[in-house]
Each structure stands twice: as structure tokens, then as C-alpha cells.
Amino acid sequence: MTPSLEVRDLGKSIDREPVLHDVAFAAEAGSITAIVGPSGCGKTTLLRLIAGFEKPDSGTIALAGRVVSGAPWVPAHRRSVGYVAQDGALFPHASVGANIGFGLPRRERTRSKIAELLEMVSLDASYAARRPDQLSGGQQQRVALARALAREPEIMLLDEPFSALDAGLRAATRRIVAEVLSKAGITTILVTHDQPEALSFADRVAVMRQGRLAQIGTPDEIYTRPVDVPTAQFIGDAVVMSAQIQGETAHCALGEVSVGATSVQGAGRIMLRPEQIELNTEGTGVPGVVVGVEYLGSETMVDIRLEAGVDAVEEQRVTVRRFGAGSIVAGDRVHSRVLGPAVAYPLD
Known part of the structure; x- marks a missing residue:
């Protein structure tokens, strides 16, 4: 079976400083992969390359067997990819309904469709009339997820989406998001520096260190059989x-x-x-x-x-x-x- 996402020998430098070195991994359809590592290890750069926000210096990225990083270059808006940023990146001047509707074709921007997307992320249809500043941090992230789901993406990219939330809200929001993505069968890549979050959220965990993948495996393998001492000390x-x-x-x-x-x-x-x-x-x-x-x-x-x-x-x-x-x-x-x-x- 063709992986939903396949990254091969990916390399990237920024201002002549190497950020990624020969990164390679694959994600099966419907799976959740967490990429975890300390700040500056290259994990967000990797996510941006997959999204199409930046171009790699070497290597390839394939979505559902289609290479999108070579020639011709496939821009971000032509990739079937959803993206949820750390702060949600909602439009502050627009209502919740308008924010979600931004991800829909104009003809589908109906109350019933927006209510359906709100229900998917466990929010009542009445939230459509609110502004982002009338929502809690967890609610804002769920609206951002609903907006990304509106595009019906094949892959969802989550860039530390829970890091700004307090501990209790973070855990509750993480559970809801995981349930939504699992039910929808969307291949998901989560970037985080939070080790317990990675272990609890994902089917597979990839540990990054200094721009390289140190180890990738199930949460149990990563925690109980880390490949080396630095990985063991980082993951717990x-x-x-x-x-x-x-x-x-x-x-x-x-x-x-x-x-x-x-x-x-x-x-x-x-x-x-x-x-x-x-x-x-x-x-x-x-x-x-x-x-x-x-x-x-x-x-x-x-x-x-x-x-x-x-x-x-x-x-x-x-x-x-x-x-x-x-x-x-x-x-x-x-x-x-x-x-x-x-x-x-x-x-x-």
C-alpha cells in the first residue's frame, strides 16, 4: 500500500546553516505521527516543507504517491494538506462561521455545513456567530481545526497546536482533536517538544536531534527501548x-x-x-x-x-x-x- 506521506532524504539549509540532514520516513493512511525534539532541531522546518511553504534543497516529498517537491513544484494551495498553527491563526475581525467558511468553496458556505464542521470538533452551532476573542484558547484551536477540516485534506499538519493552553485544557483539547482526526481517518503529523504529548497522541513517534531523525517507532518502543542515551534522556x-x-x-x-x-x-x-x-x-x-x-x-x-x-x-x-x-x-x-x-x- 502506498504511504499517505513519504519523505526521502530531505535536506534544508537556512542562511547557509544546515537545518535538516537526510530526513526520511513514511506515514500510512489514517495514522498519527508525532515529531518530537528540542527547540531548533528542525521539526517545524520539516512541517513547513511538507506543507509546501518552503522548498527543500534536496530529497523528495510524496503525497499519496505523487511527488510534490520536485519539478514541477506543487504549491501549498494545490496540496491536499490542512495546517493548524500554534496560535490557531484565526482572523480576529471575522466570526467563527466566517473563519470556518474561509476553507470552503463559496457555494458550500452554508449554515448547515458550518454547523456540521463545528459539531465535528465538539462545538455547538451557536458558536458560529461568536468572534475569536469570545472563545477560550481550546475553543479557538478547535475552530482552527474545523477550518482546516473544511478543505477535506488527505493530511493534517499540527504545529504545536496545544502549547499555549494550560495543562487541563491542553489534555482535554488534545483528546478531542485526536478523536476527530481518528474518526475522519486523516493522516496526521504533529510537531511538538512535549514528550508525554507525543507518546499519548500518536501511533508512531519520531525523535529529532540536530536536524536528523534519531529514532522512529511506536510510543512503547521509543520509551522502553530508546536507540541511544541522548534519546532516552530526552523522551523521559x-x-x-x-x-x-x-x-x-x-x-x-x-x-x-x-x-x-x-x-x-x-x-x-x-x-x-x-x-x-x-x-x-x-x-x-x-x-x-x-x-x-x-x-x-x-x-x-x-x-x-x-x-x-x-x-x-x-x-x-x-x-x-x-x-x-x-x-x-x-x-x-x-x-x-x-x-x-x-x-x-x-x-x-
Whole structure:
């Protein structure tokens, strides 16, 4: 089956500074792909190239098997692409209905059609008469999505559309948008720097670093089996420590930890997620002292100085995530044990 979007060896420089290097990936029809990375990594430039706002220096972009980035060049308005910007980019002087109608052919700008599009994004038809400044941030983003959906695009591009919303509104708006796009079966590319957003919103996640795709895979693959330490540390909290790896076992400051089948042997590093380290006060596991506690409501981050461990040659500190309320305070003696396997990496 031909991918809905296929990017091959895409390169782009701005003011002679390379921004993208040989970026390649494909998105199947109806899928949602999140492109995540730190500011300046090139993710928004990539989105603009797909939209047709800019031309690549090298490589190709194909939509439903049709190359749109070569010769002849296919401009943005002739690509079946919807685009929702970070701030929604609604026309402030126009009503909601007029904003949505802008994306429709003149003959289709009817009350019933606009009401239908508002219903798609979970807004009542009465909102058509309001101005953008009479809406909440989440409502404005849903109107922007309705305007983009009016064109019946094959691909929807979302450029950090939830970043200006507060936490509660952001989560609710994200759920509504994901449901709308999934129901419509529209191939979607989301650009974000928010790791939890990428993991919860998308079927596949692409991690960008310095203009290159470091890894692309399912949210579970990206979180549990990151390709390298920088990717692991970007995509979530990570405990990284030195280890001696023999077979499928790593000997480290946390004792003997399973790493599964791995080609890494001898001196290396392992990565664990903080929730993989279990604390207890009954003496089971590696002893340590709590040196800091950060309360985050539903969870607590506990900083521990380990006192001993198999093959430990220097002081080791780890941060552990505990869910729910807890009574651990700085100065408490605790014991740590690892749940599940770590990921092994060679030394740099």
C-alpha cells in the first residue's frame, strides 16, 4: 500500500546553516505521527516543507504517491494538506462561521455545513456567530481545526497546536482533536517538544536531534527501548549508570540487573526509567539514604545516594519515581531494587 506521506532524504539549509540532514520516513493512511525534539532541531522546518511553504534543497516529498517537491513544484494551495498553527491563526475581525467558511468553496458556505464542521470538533452551532476573542484558547484551536477540516485534506499538519493552553485544557483539547482526526481517518503529523504529548497522541513517534531523525517507532518502543542515551534522556526521565555487562546481566551500583539479549558486553552503560526502581524500608535490595524529595502531587521524585552495590567503585545517586502519597523524607534509610530489564548501551 502506498504511504499517505513519504519523505526521502530531505535536506534544508537556512542562511547557509544546515537545518535538516537526510530526513526520511513514511506515514500510512489514517495514522498519527508525532515529531518530537528540542527547540531548533528542525521539526517545524520539516512541517513547513511538507506543507509546501518552503522548498527543500534536496530529497523528495510524496503525497499519496505523487511527488510534490520536485519539478514541477506543487504549491501549498494545490496540496491536499490542512495546517493548524500554534496560535490557531484565526482572523480576529471575522466570526467563527466566517473563519470556518474561509476553507470552503463559496457555494458550500452554508449554515448547515458550518454547523456540521463545528459539531465535528465538539462545538455547538451557536458558536458560529461568536468572534475569536469570545472563545477560550481550546475553543479557538478547535475552530482552527474545523477550518482546516473544511478543505477535506488527505493530511493534517499540527504545529504545536496545544502549547499555549494550560495543562487541563491542553489534555482535554488534545483528546478531542485526536478523536476527530481518528474518526475522519486523516493522516496526521504533529510537531511538538512535549514528550508525554507525543507518546499519548500518536501511533508512531519520531525523535529529532540536530536536524536528523534519531529514532522512529511506536510510543512503547521509543520509551522502553530508546536507540541511544541522548534519546532516552530526552523522551523521559532516565537513570543512566555505568555497568559491567556479562551475557544478559549488568553488574552495577544497583546490583545485578537484567538487560536481556544484547550485543553490548564488558564496560558499558545501562538505562532504567525511575518507575522501575522500587523502594522499601524492610532491607530488601541495595541500601541508600534519601537526600531529597520533590512532591509533584500524584507522584513524588525521590533522590537517593546509594551506599553500596555490586562492583560499585564510587558514590552513585539515583532518582526514583513513587506514585501516590508517601511518608519518605530526606535522611531516611531505604533499600532499592530494580523491576524489569534495563537497556544496555556501549560506552561513547
